[in-house]
Amino acid sequence: MPRIPGVPTKEASPLLRVVYFYAKRRLGAVPEPFTVLARHRKLFMASARHELAAEKASKVLPNNVREIAVYRVAQQLGCSWCVDFGTMLQKHEGLDIERLQQIDDYETSPAYDRQERIAIAYADAMSATPTRATDEQVAELVAEFGQEGVLELTYQIALENMRARMYSALDLRDQGFTSGDACRIPVPADAPEVSGSGG
Incomplete structure (x- = not known):
């Protein structure tokens, strides 16, 4: 609740x-x-x-790069609602969600390509307190995605930091989007077509 x-x-x-x-x-x-x-x-x-x-x-970056970076923020900050919702978004984009189980090994896992690896590393650097992004890291990202791509990536990572921190502070938890049945519907009890209880 x-x-x-x-x-x-x-x-x-x-x-x-x-x-x-x-x-x-x-x-x-x-x-x-x-x-x-x-x-x-x-x-x-x-x-x-x-x-x-x-x-x-946000249409400059490849979907897989943007979505995995945003997901990583949610996972690192421990926002279960964001992880749940982000997994659903990737599923609807046709992306492989099974590989999310290997995200902590992204640097060596064959489930991730180079673009995804540098985006995840950037998400980690930006989500640290204080942030750890470096000149070299941003230069590598610009070489890969261009300035607009890096601005989009930076914006989306920062936006997810805001969401994840706010939702965690308010104790908003996973809602069942990943399973497809949204079992913990918020609007809730008064919505007749919804089965299951809130919370």
């Missing part, structure tokens, strides 16, 4: 109900972070616009 409860459908404004409907139609369930952030309407709207804009703008 999150430390701040989400807004259930029965308490949602008409606009929020539309957002919930769209999210559930697109993702199979309403992401619990949506419902929690909905307690602060202006931040919720700002976040929704930002997430959609960042998704639309």
